[in-house]
Amino acid sequence: MRTVFVNGSYVLENEASISIFDRGSLFGDAVYEVTSVLDGKLIDYDGHMTRLRRSLDELKMPSPASDEELLEIHRKLVELNGIEEGLIYLQISRGAADRDFLFPGPDVKPTLLLFTQKKSLINSALAERGQKIILVDDLRWRRCDIKTVQLLYASLVKNQAHDSGADDAWMVLDGEITEGSSNNAYIVTEDGTIVTRDLSSDILHGITRKAVLKCAGELQLKIEERPFTVAEAKAAKEAFSTSATSFVNPVIEIDGAKIGEGTPGPVARRLREVYIASSKAAGI
Template sequence: MDQIAYVNGSFLPLADAKVSILDRGFLFADGIYEVAAVLDGKLIDNASHLARLERSVGEIALALPETTDRIQEIQKELVARNNLVNGMVYLEVTRGADSGRDFAFPKSGVKPTLIMFTSVKDIINAPSAKTGIAVITVPDIRWERRDIKSVALLAQVLAKQAAAEAGAGEAWMIEEGMVTEGGSSSAFILTQDDVLVTRQNSSAILPGCTRKAVVALAEERQLRVEERPFSVQEALAAKEAFTTSATVFVQAVVSIDGKTVANGKPGPMTNRLREIYVDFARATAV
């Protein structure tokens, strides 16, 4: 069966899903995106993703062409049309296609572009969930509004490519000696005193939806959480390290720049938090 995508009100084969070369998302990266995981044919933590979508478009004065309720209906229909059991739904909204290439916003008559498509991924049974991943560190060269989930991802592309070339599963970005976040994930450590540490939300990082859920789930279980920056040296001295995102859930980090974290295996806290998050995901899926 051909994969089905959604473009501006129409469901059509992915091969036929196209937008104008004048679309501002293509010309200026003038757009916002979200990725929601799918487990057992249902969307995971989707309300959090749609709330972040609304916040991001608001920060760049971009009006959504559909309500978030309607966007969720489209997501669900795409899941059904593609018979998707486990994977992801990607959505992107841009400021649309103007008549030329002017940096300033279109004055009128330009409707935002909304596209969505699905992909298959078995997040639960991913081999790396059992082995953990290596990460490398790279300078954080991004702009100062990382809290906006912009489609302008060139810095992350370069970071992830460097990780791939090094045989690593992720790149942690470093600013002023401290870890900001991963190329497509939030970063956590568990200190020797059993404190979970992750950087506080600010314009320096994306407010991760999975990060938010994991912090809340940990606090509900009376685990100690500190939201503050940490260094690579602190991470290497930690009991455990891990990342979170919609596409990996909770993922152990077993080495950083070739140096082993603890015993080089996923730790018990990471494994437990992954189990807790998966239980939460299934219980709240829509």
């Protein structure tokens, strides 16, 4: 049974509780981050904390702990749960207060939760096989750059993909791909250029995205950060997605259209190898 962290205490998961009036439950008034663990070390931790602070600032939500305190909690949970490879989820809500759309006063303390998941991240059958993707309309609120717990639409489209025999969904806004249900989206053009949507409020500013693009730059691959159309995606030489939970994940089919040879392409495979190696070397 896992040990989790709830508002200052390490407790067994079946003993953890929060108030029924927590605004994360009542309003989705909460943000979160997911940090990967490889060889018992945290991957891209500083990037996740920087994005967490930005999400909190955008929502005018106070932080319950410093980066240093959060790092200590992450490391303690890794130790207590024996996590060599897996994930740590962190969630901060505005706290518990009587139900009101107006934010509570400064006397209400934020709720802080962290828990772990043991998961094989490097050895992935899906990454070896490649993903089949469906396309769906992007019907989310237009502040996708804030990493909130409002994930109902993402859950809906993931289930839609599953029910249709696919692995995931990419979202489309005005004829252009924004991102995946829980990942950033990329194509590789015939001349080898990596194309991914530029940063804006239309997509999450992925921490793995940033790290993978750095790896691509070090490999001297050409990169274009711009919107790309559905037609471009279906005609691409390769496609892939990135996230903290799946690293670099090749795409072999989009809405029934075979991408390239219909197998994971060399650019995605190489980026996955380089990202994993660099992440393991830089883990803390």
